[in-house]
Amino acid sequence: MTASAAPTPTFLKDYRPPDYLIDHVDLSFALDPARTIVKARLSVRRAAHAAPGAPLILNGEALDLVRIAIDEDALAPADYEIGAQTLTIRRPPHDFMLDVETAIAPDKNMALSGLYLSNGMFCTQCEAEGFRRITYFPDRPDVLAKYSVRIEAEKARYPVLLSNGNLLATGDLPGGRHFAQWADPHPKPSYLFALVGGDLAAAEDEFVTRSGRRVALKVFVQPKNLDKCGYTLEALKRAMRWDEETFGREYDLDVFMIVAVDHFNFGAMENKGLNIFNSAYVLASPETATDADYEAIESIVAHEYFHNWSGNRVTCRDWFQLCLKEGFTVFRDQEFSADQRSRPVQRIKDVRRLWIQQFPEDAGPLAHPVRPESFITIDNFYTATVYEKGAELCRMLKTILGDAKFRAACDLYFARHDGEAATVENFVKAMEDASGEDLTQFRRWYSDAGAPEISVGENFDSAGAYSLTLSQATKPTPGQSEKPPRDIPVRYALIGARTGAVLDDGLIRLRDASMIEKRGPFRERPVASLLRAFSAPVTLAQDLSLEDRLTIARAEPDLFARWAATEALWRDLCLAFAGAREMTEPEAALARFAKALGTSLESASTDPAFAAELLKVPTEADLVRHVEMIDPARIAAGRKRVRASVAGALRAQLLDLYRALATNEPYDPSAPSAGRRSLRNGAMSLLVEAGEHELADRQAA
Known part of the structure; x- marks a missing residue:
């Protein structure tokens, strides 16, 4: 690329508010795969800060301009200029009505941005800058307007016509066509606009908000997939209730819709009241979906719904x-x-x-x-x-x-x-x-870019006084050589090395380059468990002995910290047996780890999903991130050796777990059932390493 052709960066410091605001948008679509006509009527007003006669610059890509008018008077060619990606109106009045008619070709839109066809269905993707492929518009998120949308299409091919907001009217038109009229009463940026037209069936339900409003819930899919939407609707209702109870956010339209699209370049999109999803995150049945599939549907449905306030409103x-x-x-x-x-x-x-x-x-x-x-x-x-x-x-x-x-x-x-x-x-x-x-x-x-590293120093004297030194430093990143200290919340616990009791816990805010915290006196040496629940996205340089890690893995009430210690022990042992890390008496260390893991499994019996995480050995890809010289064969062999040894030591306990978790009940995608399956499969995976191959054969059969 030549210097003259180098792309031009956009800078935050150059932000300027728009010179013109849009209060209301009336859109009319005459849908046709080859030539869709879009008529936009914009209620425009000049912003208070803008100079009189400031030009109105509209964004537009791959558009065929048919007509443009201000207050119903067609503009002369001298009144505006069409650039490569803009349309500039040179001296518009203060307040006016702008009419823009464009033609677009959805069947030729291979960018999957704007209005395009997916398996014969019209759909849109407007984030981040797709609306400019539909009509000329100030396509930026700080221009918020209320939208009214009329959609016309051939009824036989596109019987369902959807857009944002509430449905106002539907009806038949001459020539086998029909229309739907939608209105969204809430101001929104153009990236949240959505339109869908196709042959779809709807799975329906209802949600009653905390104020007593009834909201229709609809999931639109191909008719053949109608029986695969039940979990999506159930997850949606749980998300709506949770957002009311946890964040006080109530839904604000008469209907909430989800549309499943096979060819959708985002996983899902939070368009106001009309979420569009890739079909993979909507459709699920026990015959084909895994526990991970159901969990992903639950999470993504919730994420897009939560955007209704954190992103849309x-x-x-x-x-x-x-x-x-x-x-x-x-x-x-x-x-x-x-x-x-x-x-x-x-x-x-x-x-x-x-x-x-x-x-x-x-x-x-x-x-x-x-x-x-x-x-x-x-x-x-x-x-x-x-x-x-x-x-x-x-x-x-x-x-x-x-x-x-x-x-x-x-x-x-x-x-x-x-x-x-x-x-x-x-x-x-x-x-x-x-x-x-x-x-x-x-x-x-x-x-500031980069992850701070916290270095840890400890001292425990004969009088029982304990001091904890925490220091922070962040390596330079591109364009940022100076890294001043950050405000880092460090959740901690001090655990007795002898008894496993929590001697002290709380929150330390590390705001200086270095600080010393004094605690005690204590009757036994404390083991510092830092970053409980991973309280900050930092790395930790802490010299924990094998015994200290075992103490945290056995006794730490914070289950994330307990898992992190267990994960580190798995990793260190795998690397030691791969010859990639020094360890004193690795065979003895492995035996002690297996014993501690067995104890942890017993105490984690009330949360099978967590117990399953304790059984997961870091993958080879995880392990190589912690070594400089990579020998894939030795790392794989070391990992296999550790898995086999732990499985052999815990064989009886793992067999008991595997048998106790067996069930003849029909498949249930709920979290408790998924947790039990995860633990049973984790136990089976290790048992196979110990030679119990028939377990896997029976489960596969």
Whole structure:
């Protein structure tokens, strides 16, 4: 690429509010695969800050302009200019009605952005910049308008016509066509617009909100898949109730719709009142779906529904604020899944995803802040840092503020910015105002890339006094060589090395480069269990002995910390037997670990899903992330050796588990049943390593 052809970056610092605002949008679609006619009537007004006569710049791509008029007077060619991706009206009046008629070709839209065809069905994808492929419009998230939509199409081919909001009218038209009229009473940005037209059947249910409003729930699918929507509807109702009870958010339309689309380039999209999903996240039946499939449907349905408030009612001022809707909503769907299933297991899955997907971003050449400062193309913004680390920032805020103040802060944020396009500053300010906390230093989490490393020092003297030294440092990242200290919430427990009792616990806020915390006196040496529940997305440099890790794995009441210690022991033993890590007397260490694991399995019997996580040995891919010189064959052999030894030591206990968890009941996708299956399969996997091959053969049969 030549220098002259190099793409131009967009910078957060260059943000300017729009010169013109749109109060209302009337859209009319005459659907045809080859040539769809779109008529848009925009109620436009000049913003208070804009200069008189400032041009109105509309975005547009792959559009054929048919007509353009202001206050019903057609514009002369001299009044406007069509660029490569814009239409500029040179000197519009202060307030006016703009009519734009365009023609588009959905059957030729291979970008799957805007209005396109999927298996003969019309559907849309407008986030982030797809609406400009439908009509000329200021296609940016800080332009919010109320929408009315009329859709006309051939009735035999497209009997179902859907858009955002509430259905006002339907009817037949001459020539075998028909129409549907929709209206959305809530202002929204253009990226939340949606339209669907096709031959679909609806699975239906109803939800009664806490204020007594009846909401129709509809899942639209191909008729042959109508019997595969039951779990989606059930998960949706649980998500709606949970959002009312946990965040005080009530649904605000007469109907909530989900449409399953086979060829959908996003997993799912939260269009206001009309979510569009890839079929994989809607359709499920016991004959073909796994427990993981049902869990994914539950999580994704909840995520997209939760966007109704965190993303739709309060949206983003610009795409640099993407974490404001995505990070916050990921946090909300994680909390929902934790309440629906096993909280420690959900936390384990969240952190495992963070370690595998996001930490490498923070450590690599593409490291970027949760709220980046620039982008070449907005599509590159949909990263694990924005989503997963963005969720961790919300979780840290909840940890720092406490449950009650965090809920009050969320209530304030929603009330203060309902119907607005907000910023990260707005979000954090609501947290400050509702709690009284000064979060100035915490804001660095949004602007600074990279994961801080916490180094740990400990001292325990003969008088029983204990001191804990915590130091933080963050390596330079591209464009950020200076890394000032961040506000890091560190949940901790001090566990007695002899008794396993919790001697002290609480929250430390590490805000300086280094700090010393003094505790005690204690009658036994404390073992520091740090980052309980993974209270911050950081790495930890702590010199824990084998015995200390075993203490945490056996005795730590925080189940995430117990799992993390167990995971580290699995990893260290696998690498030791692979010759990739030094360990004193590895055979003895392996025997002690197997004994501790057996104890942990007994104490975890009330949460089978968590017990199943304890049995999972890190994969080869997990293990190689912790070594510099990679020998795949030796790592695989070391892992196999450790699995076989532990399975042999726990053979009787694992067999008892496997037999006790057997059932003749019909398949049930509920979380408790899935947890029992997960533990039974985990026990079987290890038993096969110990030579019990007939178990797998019988289960497969």
